[in-house]
Each structure stands twice: as structure tokens, then as C-alpha cells.
Amino acid sequence: MLFWILVAALTAALAVILLYPLLRGAKAADNIRAGETAVYRDQLRELDRDLDGGLITPEEADYARAEIGRRLIAVSADEPAETLKPARHHRFTEAFVLLLLPVLGLCLYLTTGRPDLPSQPLEARLENPGNDVAVLITKAERHLAEKPDDGKGWDVLAPIYFRTMRVNDAQVAYRNAIRLLGPSPVRLDGLAETLMAVSDGVVTEEARQVLEQSLTLEPDNPRARFYIALSMEQAGRPDEARQAFEALAKQSPADAPWLPLVNQHIAMNGGAPAGTNPAAPGANPAAPGANPAAPGNPTQQDVAAAETMNAGDRQQMIRGMVESLDAKLSEDPNNFEGWMRLVRSYAVLNDKDRAAGALKRGLAAFPPPGEQGRQLLALARELGIATEGATQ
Numbered sequence: 001m002l003f004w005i006l007v008a009a010l011t012a013a014l015a016v017i018l019l020y021p022l023l024r025g026a027k028a029a030d031n032i033r034a035g036e037t038a039v040y041r042d043q044l045r046e047l048d049r050d051l052d053g054g055l056i057t058p059e060e061a062d063y064a065r066a067e068i069g070r071r072l073i074a075v076s077a078d079e080p081a082e083t084l085k086p087a088r089h090h091r092f093t094e095a096f097v098l099l100l101l102p103v104l105g106l107c108l109y110l111t112t113g114r115p116d117l118p119s120q121p122l123e124a125r126l127e128n129p130g131n132d133v134a135v136l137i138t139k140a141e142r143h144l145a146e147k148p149d150d151g152k153g154w155d156v157l158a159p160i161y162f163r164t165m166r167v168n169d170a171q172v173a174y175r176n177a178i179r180l181l182g183p184s185p186v187r188l189d190g191l192a193e194t195l196m197a198v199s200d201g202v203v204t205e206e207a208r209q210v211l212e213q214s215l216t217l218e219p220d221n222p223r224a225r226f227y228i229a230l231s232m233e234q235a236g237r238p239d240e241a242r243q244a245f246e247a248l249a250k251q252s253p254a255d256a257p258w259l260p261l262v263n264q265h266i267a268m269n270g271g272a273p274a275g276t277n278p279a280a281p282g283a284n285p286a287a288p289g290a291n292p293a294a295p296g297n298p299t300q301q302d303v304a305a306a307e308t309m310n311a312g313d314r315q316q317m318i319r320g321m322v323e324s325l326d327a328k329l330s331e332d333p334n335n336f337e338g339w340m341r342l343v344r345s346y347a348v349l350n351d352k353d354r355a356a357g358a359l360k361r362g363l364a365a366f367p368p369p370g371e372q373g374r375q376l377l378a379l380a381r382e383l384g385i386a387t388e389g390a391t392q
Contacts, residue, residue, distance in 0.1 A: 151180030
């Protein structure tokens, strides 16, 4: 009942605001000439003050006084007063504001609103947040404000911050979790990824130190090894980066989800992807990167041809493979992994314009509100690709 009373009060207040200009009518304006007369008389007084203060000469004062007097006489001359116009009534507009506007608003609310739902104040939603991530985060933040030394709370909240792109808050949460609970590979890797997100995808020196600390705790940590190899690639050391990626590929199981990405970086740095040549030592034919049907992955013939090429020809071949992937995605855009590979490939080839174009096309197929669209945007930030305008 209180809700409807408030709605009625707000509607009445809005109607008064809208009707006031219509109901007050044509109010008679003050005589303009009376205002002009007051202005000229004030000018005469100011003229006398200037003369007394020596700011003007008597001749200048006489000339100005004569001009002001002439204007004052012209204004003071008797003229017929203007006939005031009678007030106009906007009957249709008044009826629309008083009747139709409230009725239309009520019909719209009854159609789209839910007056039967009970009120949900913030405290009640905090007690039963359900699947509302924003409320869950707020509840956790309140808890940590009261108990800032709860390491488990920071440990839970840090990855949530990172997934919702609150990277500065995620960095603070990861540092607090490491300080209170001690370092672990998961926490250190999360902190490193947060530092990279803050630096637009660049593996900074601080992030590299965090990753190296993670490797001391877990030497076979594939995530840390991948990012350290990526730092070599970003630093312009392709040979070291290729060796690091090849070492990671050799230690990875055949069905490792990160292996296609590792193979791509191996190819981008002038090497042959692992698992694509059955005759090669340590090759892994079952690896996902060996699937010739996957868009953008090299075939066995491609790898055999690459072995006989110099660095320039091999780079040209790689660019041709990337353009082939681009063409396939133009024909069939419903390939999320393909868009991820294409954006990263253009970025590694230092073709930021095409990378931005691929990002925009990928977001057209997988819009940002979805999980896949958010992953594309996160990849673009990691690679330093501008996202302004990509979502338009």
C-alpha cells in the first residue's frame, strides 16, 4: 500500500510541475520603459559622481548629460500602453498531463513491472545472495572489512576480482592472501596474471619474479613456464622463447588444453609445433596441435616444408597460415578458439591493426556480455590491443 501512495504522490508532483507553466497564464510584464527610465536616472547620478571625482571634464559631463537627458525624455513621453493578452488555456495539453500521462505510466508498469514481488533491501539480499555475484562480492568485502586478517576470505575473493576485471582489487587480494596464508603456486600465478593485466598483457619484471618463485615451489608448473617463455618472446629473444615453449610442449600430456597455444608460439618463434611430425624425436601424434583439421594448425606437409626453409621463408609461411585461418573464420565465424588464435597470431606478428580487426569480428560473433566475449577482451588487453570501438 505504501508503494502505491508513493507512486500517487510522485505522479501528482510531476503533474503540478508540468501544469504550472500552462496554468499561470500570460502574466502581465512590468512596463519596460519604467525600467529604462530607472537606468538612465542612475546613469545621471553616476555621471555626477565621475565629475566630482575629476574623472571627466565639465565639457564631457555636459555632453553626456545632454545625451542621457534626450534618451530619458524620449522614454518618458506618453504612449498608449500595450494591451495585455488574455491568458491562453491549453485544454488538450492539460487533459493529457492530468489523465492520459498517469494512465499510460500505470499501464506500462503493470505490463513490464512486478508489483507482486516483495521488497528486497540490501541486508536481505546479503543474507540470501543466491547467484548474484555482485552481492556475493559485497558480502565478502563486508566480512573482510570486519576481519581483514582472514586469509581464506582474501584467497576466495582474489580470483573473483580478477574474473570481473577488477584487477587492482585482485592484486591487493592476492598479496593479502599470500601474506596471511603463505605463497603457493596458485596464488603466485594468480598474482602474476593480475600484474600482467595491469600492464596490458606485458610480463613485467615483477611478474617474472613472482613466476620464478612459483617455479621454485612447483618446477613443472605449466602456467608459470608458459608466461616466462612469453616474457622472453616479448623481450625480443625468439630463440630462447622457442626453446622454452618447446620444453613446455615436451613435458605436456597429449590432451593438455594449453598445448595448441604452446604450439602456436613455437611456430611464431620460428620452430615446428610439437606433435606434428611423427618421425621427429619426442613427437606426439595425438596432441591437439597435430590435428590438421583444426583451423590455423599446420599440416605435416607444412612442417616438412618448414624444416627446409630459412627464417624469412618460414615467417612468410606462418603468415600465410594465419591468413588462411582468417579466411576460414570469415566463412564460419562460430569458432571461438579460432578467433582466439587469430587475434594472438596477428599480435605476435606485430600486426596490431589486423589484430584489432580480428578482435572486432570475433566480438561480433561472440558479444562481450557472454563469457567467450569477455575472454576475447581479456586476451586483447593481455596482448596490448586497443579495445575502444571493438564492441561497437
